[in-house]
Amino acid sequence: MHLNFALVLGSVLVGFLVGLTGMGGGALMTPMLVLIFGITPSAAISSDLIAALFMKPLGVAVHWHKKTIQPRLVRYLCYGSIPSAVAGTYVMHLLGSTTSAEKHLQLLLGLALIVGAAAMVARAFFPTRRVVTGPLSVNRPLIIGVGVVGGFMVGLTSVGAGSLIIVMLLLIYPHIRTDHLVGTDLAQSIPLTAAATLGTLLFGHVQLAVTASIIVGSVPAVVAGSLLSARSFTKTLRPFLGGVALLSGLKYVGLPVDALGVAAVVILAVATVIAVRSANVPTIDAPAIALGDLLDEAPTGTIHPAALDVESERA
Numbered sequence: 001m002h003l004n005f006a007l008v009l010g011s012v013l014v015g016f017l018v019g020l021t022g023m024g025g026g027a028l029m030t031p032m033l034v035l036i037f038g039i040t041p042s043a044a045i046s047s048d049l050i051a052a053l054f055m056k057p058l059g060v061a062v063h064w065h066k067k068t069i070q071p072r073l074v075r076y077l078c079y080g081s082i083p084s085a086v087a088g089t090y091v092m093h094l095l096g097s098t099t100s101a102e103k104h105l106q107l108l109l110g111l112a113l114i115v116g117a118a119a120m121v122a123r124a125f126f127p128t129r130r131v132v133t134g135p136l137s138v139n140r141p142l143i144i145g146v147g148v149v150g151g152f153m154v155g156l157t158s159v160g161a162g163s164l165i166i167v168m169l170l171l172i173y174p175h176i177r178t179d180h181l182v183g184t185d186l187a188q189s190i191p192l193t194a195a196a197t198l199g200t201l202l203f204g205h206v207q208l209a210v211t212a213s214i215i216v217g218s219v220p221a222v223v224a225g226s227l228l229s230a231r232s233f234t235k236t237l238r239p240f241l242g243g244v245a246l247l248s249g250l251k252y253v254g255l256p257v258d259a260l261g262v263a264a265v266v267i268l269a270v271a272t273v274i275a276v277r278s279a280n281v282p283t284i285d286a287p288a289i290a291l292g293d294l295l296d297e298a299p300t301g302t303i304h305p306a307a308l309d310v311e312s313e314r315a
Helices: 005-021 029-036 041-055 057-066 071-095 099-124 140-157 164-172 178-203 208-228 231-252 257-280 305-314
Strands: none
Touching (some): 005 208, 029 099, 041 099, 057 178, 071 164, 099 164, 099 231
C-alpha cells in the first residue's frame, strides 16, 4: 500500500476547508476524488466515510467537555440513522461495480450534492434568532425520521451528515443554541459514520491506499483549520464552497459544459450576494461554530455567539 502524495495534498486542502467552515466533508472530498483524481464513485464514497470516522472524535470530545450535546436528540437520531446508513451502503453494493452502475451512483451523488448545496443556501437565509434555554421537547417519530433520511443519504453518497441533518434540526428547533446544534449533529454523526463504514467494509468498496492518503492529509488539516477559524471569514467563505458543491453535483448529473459555464457565473453571483449579506447582517446566534471557537481561540476583544447564549442563561 503506497500513499498518493498528490491525494494527500488535496486532502490537506479539503480538510482545512472543512475545519475552517464546518462544512460536511462529503460535499467537498468525494467530488475531489471523483472529478480530479478519477476514482470511481463507490470507492470515493467508501474512502471518504472511513476517513470521516477519524476526523470527528476530537470535535465531539470538545463538545462533550463543554456539555453542548443533547443526548436525547443524539439517541433518537441514531435509532434512525444507524440502520439506514447500513441500508444505504447495501443499496450501493446492489448497484454493482460495472461502468453502468458507477454512472448510476454518480447520478445519485450529483443529486445528493445539489440537495446538500440547496440546504447550505437555505441555512444562510435563516433569520437572526434568539435562543431559548431549557430542555428540548423531543418528537421521537420526527427525529427518528430525520435520522433515517440523513443516514441513508450518508450511506449511499457520503453526503448529508454535515448539511442535510443539521438543516433539518434547525427547521425543527429554530431556537436551539448554536453550540448545542453543532455539538449534537457532530455527536450523532460518529455512530452514523461508523455504521456506514461497517457497511462499506462488509460490502467491499474500500481502496486502502486511497483511504490512507485521505486520513494522512485531512485529519491534521481539519484540526488546523478549526483552530485557525475566524467566524466572519467562515461566513464569507461558506457560500462559495457551497457553490463548488453545487457545480460538482450539476457535473455529475450530466449538465453540458456550456450550461456549466453559465451556471458557474450565476452561482458565483448568488454566492457573492449571500456572502455580502452574511457579512453585513448582525447575528445574535450564528448558524455555525468552529472547533477553534470552542477551544477559546477567538481573537482578543471578540465575543462569540455561544458566549451570548451563556450570558442569556445566566440572566
